[in-house]
Amino acid sequence: MLDDDHRCRSGKQCVNRTPEAAAATTKPDTLCSACVDEIQDCRDRLGAATDALKLFIGIKVQGVGVKVSASKTPPAPINIAAHDLITEIDVLMFRVGNLLVRDLIKQPLTKVKYWSAEFEQLRVWDGVDWALQIRHLYRRALALTGFERSWQRRHAPCRDCSLPCLGQMSGSEVVQCSNCGTCMSDVEYQNYCVELVKGK
């Protein structure tokens, strides 16, 4: 059996995950190449996703020319979530800059301070942690705005966290949990539903 050091650090979100575990990696403590490619894709789209988020809450985006007048009603919770997400993306971009994901994951542990919900947090993360953060924040931005593709709910409770948060981006073969991030293929989902019915 392979030790955990040689498993893709994406864990349950690994693109090449088997039903048992994340993909094997040749080097320890890193990501598999499929995840590196997927995260690079997220990185390339993050700017557009952030613009979509800003439009969504009425911040003027340079070059797009949408102006939303100030509203007297207090911001809805979803706007606060979007504001927090934009801050998180700023922190991420500050750290990541223009590094390609394949270079980013070789970066050593660094400390980054940031403000979150009124308190200061210190993150001590390595390059892989930041790469995973790219995927995480990109997906959150997509989920909030419905940008590009739409989320279709799958109705069984999540196999791992038991919450009713499973769904699928339209056109995607992967069923994933918006709460804990677990992934399974469409076929695995069908089999899992059969097991649920049988009361396993």
Ligand SMILES: [Zn+2]
């Ligand atoms: Zn992986």
Ligand SMILES: [Zn+2]
């Ligand atoms: Zn879950």
